[in-house]
Each structure stands twice: as structure tokens, then as C-alpha cells.
Amino acid sequence: MKVSDVNEAYDELAFEPHEEELLSRVAWHYYHDGLTQSEIGERLNLSRIKVSRMLDRGRRMGLIHVHINSSYGGCFALEARLQEIYGLDEARVIPAQEAGNVNDRLAEAASQYLMGRLKDQEMLAVGWGATVMGTLQRLARTLSYRDISLVSLTGGVSAYIEGVASGRSSQNVHLIPAPLVVSQESIAEAIRGERHVVEVMSMARTANYALVGIGAVADEATLIASGYASRSQFEIFRRQGAVGDIIGIFYDQNGAPLDLPFHKMLVGLDFEALSAIPQVIASAGGPKKVEAIRAAARGGRIDVLITDEPTAEAILDKDQA
Amino acid sequence: MKVSDVNEAYDELAFEPHEEELLSRVAWHYYHDGLTQSEIGERLNLSRIKVSRMLDRGRRMGLIHVHINSSYGGCFALEARLQEIYGLDEARVIPAQEAGNVNDRLAEAASQYLMGRLKDQEMLAVGWGATVMGTLQRLARTLSYRDISLVSLTGGVSAYIEGVASGRSSQNVHLIPAPLVVSQESIAEAIRGERHVVEVMSMARTANYALVGIGAVADEATLIASGYASRSQFEIFRRQGAVGDIIGIFYDQNGAPLDLPFHKMLVGLDFEALSAIPQVIASAGGPKKVEAIRAAARGGRIDVLITDEPTAEAILDKDQA
DNA sequence: GCTTTCGTCGATCATATGATCACGATGCGC
DNA sequence: GCGCATCGTGATCATATGATCGACGAAAGC
Numbered sequence: 001m002k003v004s005d006v007n008e009a010y011d012e013l014a015f016e017p018h019e020e021e022l023l024s025r026v027a028w029h030y031y032h033d034g035l036t037q038s039e040i041g042e043r044l045n046l047s048r049i050k051v052s053r054m055l056d057r058g059r060r061m062g063l064i065h066v067h068i069n070s071s072y073g074g075c076f077a078l079e080a081r082l083q084e085i086y087g088l089d090e091a092r093v094i095p096a097q098e099a100g101n102v103n104d105r106l107a108e109a110a111s112q113y114l115m116g117r118l119k120d121q122e123m124l125a126v127g128w129g130a131t132v133m134g135t136l137q138r139l140a141r142t143l144s145y146r147d148i149s150l151v152s153l154t155g156g157v158s159a160y161i162e163g164v165a166s167g168r169s170s171q172n173v174h175l176i177p178a179p180l181v182v183s184q185e186s187i188a189e190a191i192r193g194e195r196h197v198v199e200v201m202s203m204a205r206t207a208n209y210a211l212v213g214i215g216a217v218a219d220e221a222t223l224i225a226s227g228y229a230s231r232s233q234f235e236i237f238r239r240q241g242a243v244g245d246i247i248g249i250f251y252d253q254n255g256a257p258l259d260l261p262f263h264k265m266l267v268g269l270d271f272e273a274l275s276a277i278p279q280v281i282a283s284a285g286g287p288k289k290v291e292a293i294r295a296a297a298r299g300g301r302i303d304v305l306i307t308d309e310p311t312a313e314a315i316l317d318k319d320q321a
Numbered sequence: 322m323k324v325s326d327v328n329e330a331y332d333e334l335a336f337e338p339h340e341e342e343l344l345s346r347v348a349w350h351y352y353h354d355g356l357t358q359s360e361i362g363e364r365l366n367l368s369r370i371k372v373s374r375m376l377d378r379g380r381r382m383g384l385i386h387v388h389i390n391s392s393y394g395g396c397f398a399l400e401a402r403l404q405e406i407y408g409l410d411e412a413r414v415i416p417a418q419e420a421g422n423v424n425d426r427l428a429e430a431a432s433q434y435l436m437g438r439l440k441d442q443e444m445l446a447v448g449w450g451a452t453v454m455g456t457l458q459r460l461a462r463t464l465s466y467r468d469i470s471l472v473s474l475t476g477g478v479s480a481y482i483e484g485v486a487s488g489r490s491s492q493n494v495h496l497i498p499a500p501l502v503v504s505q506e507s508i509a510e511a512i513r514g515e516r517h518v519v520e521v522m523s524m525a526r527t528a529n530y531a532l533v534g535i536g537a538v539a540d541e542a543t544l545i546a547s548g549y550a551s552r553s554q555f556e557i558f559r560r561q562g563a564v565g566d567i568i569g570i571f572y573d574q575n576g577a578p579l580d581l582p583f584h585k586m587l588v589g590l591d592f593e594a595l596s597a598i599p600q601v602i603a604s605a606g607g608p609k610k611v612e613a614i615r616a617a618a619r620g621g622r623i624d625v626l627i628t629d630e631p632t633a634e635a636i637l638d639k640d641q642a
Numbered sequence: 643g644c645t646t647t648c649g650t651c652g653a654t655c656a657t658a659t660g661a662t663c664a665c666g667a668t669g670c671g672c
Numbered sequence: 673g674c675g676c677a678t679c680g681t682g683a684t685c686a687t688a689t690g691a692t693c694g695a696c697g698a699a700a701g702c
Contacts, residue, residue, distance in 0.1 A: 018433055021415075024393035031387040032397070036658060045437050049682065052660060066352040067386045072345035076353065094342075112339055116366055357688060370652060373690060 020063075026054045027064050071095035078312040082305060085319055086297035089279060089304055096309040102285050107134030110211065110283040110306045114139060122208045123149040126157060127247040128180050128268075129213025130222050131283045133160040136211075148172070151204045153212070154247045154268025155191070156180030156228070174200045178267040180248055181228045185264040192267060204269055210277040212302070214284035215245040216292045223248070233262065244292020246282070246301055247274065253291065255299010271301065279303045285311040294318055341384075347375050348385050392416035399633040403626060406640055407618035410600060410625055417630040423606050428455030431532065431604040431627045435460060443529040444470040447478060448568040449501050449589075450534025451543050452604045454481040457532075469493070472525045474533070475568045475589025476512070477501030477549070495521045499588040501569055502549045506585040513588060525590055531598040533623070535605035536566040537613045544569070554583065565613020567603070567622055568595065574612065576620010592622065600624045606632040615639055 025044065029035045030051075035043075037051040044051075058064045067073070075093035082091035094109050110131065118124060126132055136150075152158070155178035178191045191197055215221050217238050223229040223245070240258055242250035248266045251257050257271050274280060280301065284293055285308040294315045296302050307315075346365065350356045351372075356364075358372040365372075379385045388394070396414040403412035415430045431452065439445060447453055457471075473479070476499035499512045512518055525531075536542050538559050544550045544566070561579055563571035569587045572578050578592050595601060601622065605614055606629040615636045617623050628636075 018429075020391055021393050021433075024389050024391040025397065027387075027389050028394070028397040031389070033401075037660095038658075047682065048658090049660085050680095052658095053680090056660085063390050065388045065390050066348075067388055068345050068348050068352070069384050069386050070341055070345040072342050073349070076346065076349040080354075108339075112342075358690095359688075368652065369688090370690085371650095373688095374650090377690080 023054050023058050023063060026051055027058050030055060031064065071097065075309055075312075078309065078316065081316055082297070082312060085316070086305075087300070088297065088302070091304070091312075092306040093312045094306075094308050102308055103131055104134060106283050106285050106306060106308065107131050107138060110135040110281070111138035113281070113304070113306060114209070114211065118146070118148050118209070120147040123151060123203075123206065125151045125153045125204045125207035125210040125277060127153045127210065127212035128156050129215065131213045132211055135283060136160070150174065151200060151207055152176045152268075153204050153210060153274065154180050154266065156267075174203055176200050176267060179228075180267065181262070181265050182267065183265065185261070188265045188267055197267070201269060201273075205273055205276060207277050208279070210274060210280045212246050212274075212280060212282050214282050214289055214292050214296055214302075216286075216288040217242045217244060217250070218288045220288065221245075229262070237262070243295045244289065246271075246296060251295060251299060251301065253295045253298075255295045255297070255301045275301070281306065283307070287311070287314065290314045290318070344375050344379050344384060347372055348379050351376060352385065392418065396630055396633075399630065399637065402637055403618070403633060406637070407626075408621070409618065409623070412625070412633075413627040414633045415627075415629050423629055424452055425455060427604050427606050427627060427629065428452050428459055431456040431602070432459035434602070434625070434627060435530070435532065439467070439469050439530070441468040444472060444524075444527065446472045446474045446525045446528035446531040446598060448474045448531065448533035449477050450536065452534045453532055456604060457481070471495070472521060472528055473497045473589075474525050474531060474595065475501050475587065477588075495524050497521050497588060500549075501588065502583070502586050503588065504586065506582070509586045509588055518588070522590060522594075526594055526597060528598050529600070531595060531601045533567050533595075533601060533603050535603050535610055535613050535617055535623075537607075537609040538563045538565060538571070539609045541609065542566075550583070558583070564616045565610065567592075567617060572616060572620060572622065574616045574619075576616045576618070576622050596622070602627065604628070608632070608635065611635045611639070 022044070026040055026046075029040045029043070030037065037055070038048045040046070041048045041051045046054075055064070072095055075095055078093045079091040082088055082093070090113075092109055092113055094105055097105070114124070114135070126136060149172045151174040155176045157180075158175045158177065176197055178197060182188050182191065192201075213222075215223060217234055219231055219234065221229070221234065224231060224234065228248075237250050237258070237260065240260065241252040242258055242260075243253050244251060247268055249257050249263055249271055250260060251271075257263070263270075281304040282293070282296060282302040283306040287310070290311055293305065293307060293311065297305060297315070343365070347361055347367075350361045350364070351358065358376070359369045361367070362369040362372045367375075376385070393416055396416055399414045400412040403409055403414070411434075413430055413434055415426055418426070435445065435456070447457060470493045472495040476497045478501075479496045479498065497518055499518060503509045503512065513522075534543075536544055538555055540552055540555065542550070542555065545552060545555065549569075558571050558579070558581060561581065562573040563579055563581075564574050565572060568589055570578050570584055570592055571581060572592075578584070584591075602625040603614070603617060603623040604627040608631075611632055614626065614628060614632065618626060618636070
């Protein structure tokens with residue numbers, strides 16, 4: 001009775017500034033002093049439930065702001081927007097940072113992500129690319145302790161996967177024993193018809209996860225550096241509307257695969273098969289890849305994107321319109 | 322089994338940057354997205370209890386910072402320090418603000434404080450001063466609805482309390498029917514011996530709260546403005562070490578009352594009687610009063626201090642040494 | 643090499659929190 | 673002036689949280 005009287009009188013005269021003071025005081029006690037809501041209520045002659053409601057209002061009105069004191073802080077908002085706009089299962093954005101190679105840090109992030117996600121008995125299909133290689137190297141230690149199978153999505157993977165797989169029972173590693181690209185369509189067809197290749201490829205279709213890189217249609221592309229394609233080919237691809245590639249398959253700005261002779265010379269899965277894998281994880285970053293990543297995301301080519309902060313911002317900027 | 326395996330592998334490679342990322346992510350989900358700890362645990366393959374511990378660590382390490390978006394935000398830290406340093410029961414600091422008279426805002430804060438604190442059947446003793454008057458005016462509406470008794474600590478109060486008390490049953494208001502100061506010691510003694518005065522003063526001793534102002538020993542003092550004292554008297558008080566007054570009693574920088582002839586001409590309670598009241602609430606602010614407030618607080622003359630932000634800062638600055 | 647100590651883990655339980663409900667007051671429109 | 677709607681309140685209960693405990697595993701020391 002007394003208490004309610006007090007509160008009545010209190011509220012009767014409660015105008016805005018006082019309201020704000022009380023709210024701030026409650027918030028201060030709660031967040032700064034670490035008092036419980038009951039303790040605050042006792043002190044300020046408020047019911048516990050009222051304190052709870054005030055805190056709720058304070059949070060919703062933005063009076064109480066929680067800042068995460070970390071370079072990652074700003075990244076999570078980007079992740080949320082990437083997930084929402086492109087319908088991704090998950091996005092990981094690593095903070096901008098001068099020190100350190102971006103690709104190394106992306107590989108690190110990708111391996112962290114996979115380590116937390118891979119369960120025993122599961123199978124990981126890997127594509128082709130520099131970031132994928134880096135990720136696998138970092139994953140090697142974990143994989144060797146665990147019952148995880150590796151399978152390649154394309155040819156040309158053996159070059160870097162063998163070192164990674166060394167020391168572990170080879171029965172869990174299944175590679176397509178061929179290059180990524182061959183010189184003639186007929187040869188590609190022949191290789192794709194090989195029993196062992198067929199087996200590996202059908203196994204790849206059963207993988208739980210696919211880890212792929214995203215390539216830009218730029219002269220610095222790994223495909224060119226490694227001799228699988230030439231600059232003039234890239235120039236042609238670009239004129240046909242190519243903005244990027246995943247496992248050697250070039251796609252347009254909507255993420256739709258192009259109809260290129262080059263694709264017929266690839267040894268590996270096609271987009272349809274790739275999409276059938278439950279979760280396609282792409283790790284890529286850098287200014288040149290912005291358009292390639294955006295198109296892949298828009299086209300639903302990937303389920304999980306791991307990139308860096310400036311790239312994420314650039315991608316989202318383009319979709320503001 | 323599987324989950325623990327994952328966690329083991331996870332932690333095995335857990336080095337600092339990854340640690341920070343995970344912590345930030347947990348904090349983001351918790352504070353920004355409003356997920357429960359269990360939900361976060363599911364998503365990130367962590368046990369609920371571990372999420373709880375990470376949040377705890379994040380808070381203690383300062384990774385998670387809660388900001389209260391209000392001008393009051395900075396005041397609470399000052400309040401806490403005032404309470405700690407001077408052993409006050411409570412301190413209230415109102416934010417710095419250009420608009421509005423400081424004394425009005427102090428009176429407002431004091432009345433808010435009292436409204437929240439006064440219970441039915443309780444008695445409030447009031448001293449003399451401009452801020453006290455303002456506070457009572459604001460309290461009037463509340464008091465008239467409630468069973469709160471008013472009593473004066475000194476003479477001279479009737480001048481402003483009558484308007485406040487108008488309309489309510491006078492039986493709850495007990496004033497000393499005399500001026501604050503008289504011209505001769507003998508007159509003061511005579512008044513203090515009057516039956517009615519004795520009664521009111523003994524009633525004042527039983528009050529639950531005392532509300533007083535703090536006066537500076539400066540030419541602008543209300544005591545001078547109202548003709549109770551002269552500038553030359555103040556000059557003498559100052560030379561004797563006076564830094565301020567409460568209910569007409571001047572004290573030195575340690576809050577100890579001085580032995581002045583002036584005190585013998587006062588009609589009201591002395592410091593000893595004042596201190597016997599459970600809670601002495603002082604409301605005062607402004608640059609001139611810094612030293613007066615500080616001395617009163619140091620000397621334990623008051624239990625609750627209501628002041629403004631710049632004054633609180635100035636007071637505390639002086640005690641940094 | 644074995645033990646000891648430390649730190650971390652998850653299980654359990656007490657507590658803190660917030661969702662829901664029903665009530666009473668206030669203010670509005672008829 | 674009288675319902676009616678709306679809001680804010682506290683009571684009750686389900687859930688979320690964090691404190692405590694024992695156990696395990698890793699690193700350090702004998």
C-alpha cells in the first residue's frame with residue numbers, strides 16, 4: 001500500500017527528464033554495477049518487474065547501447081546483410097587489416113569455419129584454387145586426427161592435396177587423377193569416362209560440403225598463372241559476359257553458367273552437381289573479385305561465403321540500388 | 322562424443338585471433354541479435370555453459386562495453402565516487418546543461434529524490450535556503466496527498482513554507498515562529514525557551530529526514546541577500562576559517578562548526594541535533610559552493626548530497642591529492 | 643616417468659529474468 | 673454520465689542464467 005502510494009505519487013509527476021534519469025539509473029546499476037533487477041528495485045522503490053520493463057524499453061529505445069570492442073564488431077552486421085540479401089546459409093567476414101596477406105587470412109577463416117562444422121564420418125569435396133589449397137593445409141592437422149574424407153570436385157587438385165594428405169591413410173582421400181583442363185574436348189570426354197574418374201566424381205556428389213574458390217576474370221587469375229588458360233581466352237570470356245568462375249566454370253553477372261567451349265575441356269563436376277551438394281562454401285576476397293562473388297551469391301551458386309570486410313562492403317554497395 | 326571431438330579439435334588450434342573472433346561473435350549474437358545462450362551454443366557448436374563463460378570473460382576483459390546513451394550516463398560514476406570518498410549514503414548528480422537555472426534543477430532533483438523516499442507517516446525537517454524553498458514548492462503537490470509531516474529546523478522558514486502548506490491540514494506542519502537570526506544573544510535565548518519553540522524543536526529532532534541547503538561564504542549568499550548577515554560579518558567569518566554554512570551554522574574546511582558569536586543568535590537546532598536525524602539531505606551546487614560542500618561532506622555533516630555535474634567534478638578534483 | 647597442480651569441462655541446481663494473465667485505473671467517445 | 677478501449681501494474685509461471693561441484697586432461701615439477 002505504501003509502496004504503491006509512493007509509486008503513484010512518483011509517476012504522477014513523472015515527466016520526461018525524470019523518466020530518463022530513472023531509466024539511466026536503472027541501466028547503470030544493471031550493466032555497470034552488475035546488480036540484479038531485484039536489488040535495483042529495492043533500492044529505487046520499484047517492483048522487480050518494472051525494472052525489467054524499463055530495461056527492455058531502454059534497450060529498444062536505444063538508450064542502452066552495447067558496443068563490442070573488437071575489429072570483428074563491424075563485420076557481423078555485414079555478415080547479417082550478406083546472409084539476408086543473398087539468402088546465404090552463412091557468411092563470414094574477416095576484419096580489414098593492413099598486416100598479413102588477405103588470402104592467408106581467408107584461408108585461416110575458412111579452415112576455422114570447417115573445423116567447427118565438420119563432423120566425423122563426413123566428406124568434404126574440394127575445388128581448385130589458391131585459397132582452397134591454403135585452407136586445406138591448415139586443415140591438415142585436424143583432418144589427420146579425425147574421420148573426415150576428402151574428395152576432389154575437379155582434376156588438378158592432386159598437385160597440392162598430396163602434401164596435405166601425406167601421412168594419413170589414403171583410403172579417405174579420393175582425387176580425380178587428371179588435370180583441371182585438357183586441350184581437347186575428346187580427351188576430356190575420355191577421361192570423364194574412365195572408371196576411376198567416374199567413381200571419384202560420383203563420390204564427390206555425395207559429399208556433405210564443397211569448398212571452392214571464386215576466380216575473377218582478370219589477368220591475375222590463378223587459372224592463367226598456372227597455365228590452364230590464356231589471357232586471350234579470358235578476354236573472350238569477358239566479352240561473352242563472364243564475371244567469374246567456380247571450379248573452372250565461368251558464369252555471367254547473374255551467376256548463370258555460360259556456354260563456352262572451355263567448359264567442355266574441364267574434368268570435374270558441373271554446376272548442377274555442385275549445387276546438389278548440401279553446402280557449398282566459397283572463400284574469396286579482394287577488389288578484383290567483387291563482381292565475381294556478387295554474381296555467384298546472387299545466382300545461388302554458393303551457400304556459405306567467407307570474405308573480407310572491404311570486399312563485403314563493396315559487394316553490398318553494389319546492391320544498394 | 323562427436324560434439325566433444327569437434328570442440329577438442331576446435332580448441333586445440335584455438336589461438337588468440339580466433340578466440341577473439343568467437344568471443345565477439347558470441348557477444349554479437351547475444352547482445353545484438355538477442356539470442357539466448359543456448360541458441361548461440363547450438364549455432365556455434367558450443368555448450369551453453371561455455372557461451373555463458375565466454376560472455377563473462379568478454380565483459381571482464383572489456384571486450385563488451387555497455388554505453389548508456391544519456392546525459393546522465395557520466396553522472397553515475399561521479400555519484401559512486403562521492404559516495405565512496407565521503408561515505409555518503411547517497412549522492413545524486415544532475416547532468417551539466419546550459420539551459421535552465423541550476424538551482425531550479427537541483428530543487429527538482431531533490432524533490433524527486435524525496436518523493437521516492439518519503440513514506441507515509443514520516444516526518445521531514447526542513448532548513449533554510451533558496452534551494453530548500455524551491456524543493457518544497459515542488460513537493461507541495463505530493464505532500465498534500467500524503468501523510469507527511471513537515472517541521473522546521475530553524476526559524477525564518479515560515480516566510481516561504483506557508484504558501485506551500487496552504488490548503489492542507491495545518492496539523493502536520495510545525496514551524497518555529499521566529500526569524501532565523503535575532504539581533505541579540507539574550508533574545509535568541511528567550512525565544513529558544515518559549516514553550517512552543519521548544520516543542521517544535523524537539524519534534525524536529527524526531528524527524529526521519531532533514532532537508533538543508535549549503536551556503537557559501539560569499540557575498541552572493543542568501544543570508545546576506547535576505548539581511549540576516551552583512552558582508553563585513555562574512556569577512557570576519559572567512560578570516561576565522563569559515564568555508565560554508567548549514568542552517569546558519571558556519572564550519573571550517575573539515576566541516577567542524579566554528580565558535581562564532583553569530584551562532585548564539587540563531588534560533589534553530591545545532592549540528593549535534595542535526596546529525597542525530599537519520600538522514601540529512603543537502604542540495605547545493607555552483608562554483609562558489611564547491612569548498613563548502615566538500616567540507617560538509619568530509620565532516621560528515623550530511624548523508625545525502627544532491628548537486629550538479631561540474632560541481633561534483635570540482636569537489637572530487639580537490640580530493641585527488 | 644610419475645605425480646601434482648592447474649585449468650577447463652559439463653552436470654546439477656539455485657536464482658534471475660521475462661512471458662503471460664487478469665485486474666484496475668485512466669482517458670476517450672458516445 | 674456511462675461504457676469501452678487502452679495502458680500500466682503486479683502475480684504467477686516457464687525459461688534463461690550463472691554458481692557450485694566433481695572429473696578429466698594437460699602441463700609443470702620432482
